[in-house]
Amino acid sequence: MNPGKIFKDGLLTNNPVLVQLLGMCSTMAITTSLFNGLGMGLSVTVILCCCNVCISLLRKLIPSTVRIAVYVVIIAGFVTIVDLLLQAFLPALSESLGVFIPLIVVNCIIIGRAEAFASRHSVGEALLDGLAQGLGYTAVLVIMSVVRELLGSGSFGAGVFNGGKGWQLFPAGYACSYLTLPFGGFMTLGCLIALVQFLRSKKGEAEK
Amino acid sequence: MEDRLLVSAPPHVRGGDDTQSIMLRVIIALTPALLVGFWRFGLPTLMITAVSVGSCVFFEWGYRRLARKSCTLGDYSAVVTGLLLSMTLSPAVPLWLPLIGGFFAIVVVKQLYGGLGKNFMNPALAARCFLFSWAALMNSWVSPRGVDAVSSATPLSVMKGMALPAESPMDCFLGLRAGCIGEISAAALLLGGAYLLLTKVIRPHIPLSYLLTVAVLTFLFPRGNERLTWMLYQLLSGGLLLGAVFMATDYVTSPGTDRGRVLYGIGCGVITVVIRYFGSYPEGVSFSILIMNLLVWLLDKWTTPRAFGYKKEANT
């Protein structure tokens, strides 16, 4: 399988959130700022790559009857490692993501890729797929968090750019603060998926 | 000539009310409360109302046009939404706020679901709650003309602090208090409500059960010693009357059976009091109606009338 197609799949045509509609909880929950979104996205990407490689390596050894349980154990192992690493080196991120780091264990994207891809492909391909799907997930998180941070608190990149301060583009008093709340998560993701469906139907029409 | 006859389905006669005339009557019923608002707060209220109505009408027209659907301005429902929205705003809000509110009410809450009759939530109230995003702007009050500038806090926010407000109940009844454009005068709202009841646009079940529930709860659990005064203030201040008469009775987002309507009113009343007493918002009317909006389908389901011929004894 060629790497170009794997990447195109992960980022666009088979994007885990926008097309496969997986991993919604964390997508909506933590995308209140670019800092959170980026941190969560990269953590998932790392875990996804490691799990994919690991499962691809072991795919001949795992008996198919207990495979799901084995996947869960492997995933939980890597999640624990990442969780501990974040606690040690990026306590601010660990603090603001809270339970959503350990909850990566039940993120359907990872177990989904393990079952659908890693268990059937070579190590190299599995690594690429993990990277592509992870980056696709990260991309969505980044878009969501940029929109919600900008419209919801008037700032951009707080905690990431400009020495951690980010830029305040307009006074927070004019921002629609509800966008940073759960309401905003549902709305933003809803509109984003609608946009994707719109583009896909346009593309489908054009192809006809 | 005679054989060129029109064939149509029965019934061949129709009753008087149509959607348009019902909406027009709601607009007429809202007028007294709006006039009191204009009188107390002056020109800004006129501007806010104009922007709110204009924005609702514009977005209704624009959306239907973009979506290539029939134009529905003629049913006046957008005007009603605009008026209701402006009535729930403070007279001190900047004009861009009702503009955004109109967009949210018409496009997100109403038209995205297919327009009139298809939305599950009251557009004006949902927009008002959405506008609380700008909490500082929504909660800035001006004192009405002829009232001490000191008391620009609304009676409800004073009562949140467990104290009785400075205005007398009579002031609240007539509209000599701070508050949203359309909510200050209980008298004007009751007048509008009476008109709606008399012209059979609304049935009394929702407003009565709503108001009674609030009255009973606040009378039984007063803050302070004066039960009756406390209850009166609770009934007359805030948006309770506006909500009970005009918002909770919105056909589209309220139950279609009488028993359902009573339960709906009671639910609104209980949640209103709970939010007023224990919540962080001083007013609970909008949120309580929105929450009860979610239950409309279930209430209709549970209170489906007994169809003729399905009596228990008759079934044997």
Added chain:
Amino acid sequence: MKLHIPGVRIKHTLPDVAPVPSLTLPLPEKLYMPLSMHIGAPAAPCVSVGEQVYKGQKIGEARGAISAAVHAPVSGTVLAIEQWPSARGGECETVIIENDGLETLSPDLCPHPECENDADALVALVRECGIVGMGGATFPTAAKIDSARGKMDTVILNGAECEPGLASDYAAMLERSDALLHGIRLLLMACGAKSAILAIEENKGEAISLLSGKLPADGSVKLQTLPSLYPQGGEKQLIYNTTGREIRSGGLPADVGCAVFNVETAIAVAEAVESGMPLIERYCTLSGSAFAQPKVVRVRIGTPVRHISEAAGGYETAPKKIILGGPMMGMSVYRTDMGVNKGSNGILAMAESGSESERQTSCIRCGRCVENCPMGLMPNYLNLFTRKNAAEKLQEYHVFDCLECGVCAYGCPARLPLVQQMKLGKARLRAWQNAEKARKEAQK
């Protein structure tokens, strides 16, 4: 007074009709006798083309128990027996008679005093005379009596007028009060019932005062005044409003010990016994904005609609719509050369096209249809379920119990075609039920 079933006061543009004196119209040259003008199997023609027929002679034989005979309303010659438009919609086999103007009576007609006290003989006579329910439903009366004999205690006479704006029942009660009371006595005897209730709407004051003076002394017939609501004349509603008995869904009046007859049906029964004359004539209300003066006329069955309106003085303005029956359930027709039938209680001619120009919006969920439905249904929800073809929901919400009375559509601010939706809903539910049945049988 019992609790009333919801009904509405229909506000309509139809004027109040003065019921009396009813006008007897000059006879037409040709009469069109549909052989299917009742519920059940069409009658079989028993005359041939070219044959001479006499007034009151049988021209169509009842086929089976649920069917009714058809008789020649005038003397004359059979011109043709062919498919012709029917007042019940569509076409049906029709005997076309050319009137010779002589009104020669059939020699078979004679009084039947033996039927006064013999139920079996009376039922046979009623069947022979082709008498059907004349309120509009046209269910064969003999079959109705047969199915209910011995099971009932109360006979209800429907003088409630099926639809607003009509006055045919009113006229019949005023002009034929003696025949009516005779008919009631006969029906009581035939059904084996003890008492009869004569139910009259309160807006028919003259009939109430006239008939209350004539009731038999033994108290077997009671007169009950009903509010003028629509639908008051429906069987289920009438029984509930007069006796408080509720027929279960899918049941018959006999299940609660009642039978309902229209007042004109009772008159027809009395006439059959008194003179042997079969059912060939009825009262019909002419109304609507296209007529100068609304009136009640006596028409021979089979008279073309066009002849009736012309003979009654013609139109004041050209009608845009002509309706056979009442304003709520009547059928609008595109031609007027069909003969009226045994159920034609009204002809309405409208100068304005009515519902055509009305603006329709989507359902605003006002709930008026739910408040007004005489069957306690939820037309607003049935409308939704029909549109989405949700058959199970249609069943759960009892679409089959809908009377199609039109009260929901009458009061609908959104001007939705609710009656058609109910009809469609019934069709969809039936299709689904058949499919389910077939599927289950296939599984076996």
Added chain:
Amino acid sequence: MLTKLISISLSAILVENFIFSKFLGICPFLGVSKKMDTALCMGLAVTFVMTLASAVCWGVNLLLVRLELAYMQTLAFILVIASLVQFVELFLRKKSPALYRSLGIYLPLITTNCAVLGVVLLNVQESYGFLESVVYGITGGLGFLLAITLFSGVRERLDYSAEVPECFEGFPIALITAGLIALAFMGFSGLKMV
């Protein structure tokens, strides 16, 4: 103690609802809410498992802390939950086939429901005692039940009456509807009984 329990319950059901405020359990919330009856069953099943998991994992956590293996929490919890669900499934199939038929098909889905793992992790994070954990489990489940019931009611209505633009059909309109419900639920924010 009682006030603490009440405030935990209030918070779990209304103020910090698992769906509308915490975003835990969105997958079944969106996936199994098309029909009211199935939504109700799902809600009950989740409530049951959340309660059970809270109770059992409290003990497991105690054990882990004793053994100084606290860093193994995530792994241990997910294994406990998975086997718990398996066990409940077996038990139901044996003891109550009727209940199994109505709830059974939802049980496997619950293993990967983040509301269950979430409630267990939150119990540890808040260092709740046994009673508090169980109450939080029950009320968190009831909050989920409330959310999914309300949502399915609204969705049923929309299913029959709404005409949604094509690109919003399916998930987008479901998300926006959930957003509007979350907006209404904000009325409960800061709700304190005491």
